[in-house]
Amino acid sequence: MFDDNVLKVGSNEMELVDFRIFKQEEDRVYEGIYGVNVAKVREIIKIPNLTELPGVPRYIEGIFDLRGVVIPVVNLATWMNIKEPTDKSIKPRIIIAEFSNILIGFIVHEAKRIRRISWKDIEPASFASSMGALDKSQITGVTRIENDDVLLILDLESVVEELGIYQPKINESEGAFEKITGSALILDDSTIARKLVHDALTKMGLKVIEARDGTEGLSKMEELYNTYGNHLKDELRIIISDVEMPRMDGFHFAANLKDDPRFSEIPIVFNSSISDHFSELRGKEAGGEAYLTKFDAQVFYKEVSRVIKSHIKVSE
Numbered sequence: 538m539f540d541d542n543v544l545k546v547g548s549n550e551m552e553l554v555d556f557r558i559f560k561q562e563e564d565r566v567y568e569g570i571y572g573v574n575v576a577k578v579r580e581i582i583k584i585p586n587l588t589e590l591p592g593v594p595r596y597i598e599g600i601f602d603l604r605g606v607v608i609p610v611v612n613l614a615t616w617m618n619i620k621e622p623t624d625k626s627i628k629p630r631i632i633i634a635e636f637s638n639i640l641i642g643f644i645v646h647e648a649k650r651i652r653r654i655s656w657k658d659i660e661p662a663s664f665a666s667s668m669g670a671l672d673k674s675q676i677t678g679v680t681r682i683e684n685d686d687v688l689l690i691l692d693l694e695s696v697v698e699e700l701g702i703y704q705p706k707i708n709e710s711e712g713a714f715e716k717i718t719g720s721a722l723i724l725d726d727s728t729i730a731r732k733l734v735h736d737a738l739t740k741m742g743l744k745v746i747e748a749r750d751g752t753e754g755l756s757k758m759e760e761l762y763n764t765y766g767n768h769l770k771d772e773l774r775i776i777i778s779d780v781e782m783p784r785m786d787g788f789h790f791a792a793n794l795k796d797d798p799r800f801s802e803i804p805i806v807f808n809s810s811i812s813d814h815f816s817e818l819r820g821k822e823a824g825g826e827a828y829l830t831k832f833d834a835q836v837f838y839k840e841v842s843r844v845i846k847s848h849i850k851v852s853e
Contacts, residue, residue, distance in 0.1 A: 549656045551576075551786065552574070552576075552651055552652065553652045553653075554572060555570065555572055555649040555651070555688065556646075556647060557570060557648075558613055558646050559627060566622045571645075571689050573632065575651060576811045578634050582631050582633065584629055587599030588601065595615060596613075608641065610642040611643050611644065613643050630644075630645055631643065631645075632645055636694060636810045637810050641700075656782065657785065658681075659690065659783045659784065660678060660783060661679075661726060661749065661783040661784070676689050677727070677781065678726075678783040692727065694831075698729050716742035717842070719743060719772055719773065719774040719845075720743060720773050721743040721776070722747075722754065722761075722775075722776045723777050723778075724782065725747075725778075725808070726749050726783060727779070730779065733834075734777055734832075737837055746761070750782035751778075753784075770802045770803055774848070775803070775804050776794075776806070777841070778806070787820075788820070791820075791825060794824070804844045805826060807820040808829045808832070809829075809830065810830065810831045811830075827844055
């Protein structure tokens with residue numbers, strides 16, 4: 538069992554690395570408060586000597602070798618179009634994060650602390666855009682901390698997508714599209730991720746229902762049950778759920794479903810950019826049939842097909 542200080546499945550909590558990025562506006566410097574999921578962070582280091590690369594986006598500062606692994610480094614201030622202060626007292630750090638089994642470095646101005654926050658206290662990105670913050674496509678959620686300050690949870694996954702790390706195409710020549718009838722439910726707060734999964738499931742022959750978080754996912758499940766009743770398990774072939782979502786995360790959503798006899802037999806597959814072993818264990822404990830790392834379409838199709846077919850065989 539996990540230690541008492543470790544997040545439990547169904548707790549609907551996350552741990553964030555709280556970091557700061559400073560913005561120069563005329564004669565004043567403003568402090569921006571941001572966060573990234575601890576599960577994605579491997580280490581925080583001083584900025585090493587970087588090798589510049591030609592022909593890359595301007596937010597790529599360069600690359601460096603970390604114990605035999607070449608890591609690209611993203612300047613978050615540049616990515617967010619923030620003018621950096623010239624204050625020499627600022628000593629930036631690099632947060633080494635892992636997305637989809639790829640290590641990427643992010644330059645921040647200060648790494649402060651680790652915070653434990655409930656997902657129910659995190660508002661979705663639309664709330665941030667109404668406050669006049671960053672483009673909502675760069676934010677996955679917003680929460681308030683002490684002194685009524687606002688912490689923005691950055692959607693660093695969109696950087697991963699911009700860098701072309703995801704593999705969204707299925708090789709149709711390999712006979713990948715053996716059709717499966719029925720429906721599938723997707724839960725993901727990322728528009729990009731929902732589209733990738735939606736397209737893959739549609740090509741498999743499934744009708745797709747979408748939800749942006751666990752709370753909305755539970756509402757969709759109630760609607761589906763009102764339509765299909767006890768035959769829902771024969772119609773809804775699979776649920777594909779992200780892990781990190783405002784209001785209710787994927788693990789808490791899954792724990793709710795597995796405790797409900799109406800929904801407990803419907804298979805759940807987690808699909809996340811978090812690629813650490815501990816998250817895979819938490820996914821299994823929450824009742825997931827598989828834990829996939831976003832987004833390799835070939836692996837996605839193979840695993841989703843396996844899970845669906847195994848449940849169809851059992852029901853027969």
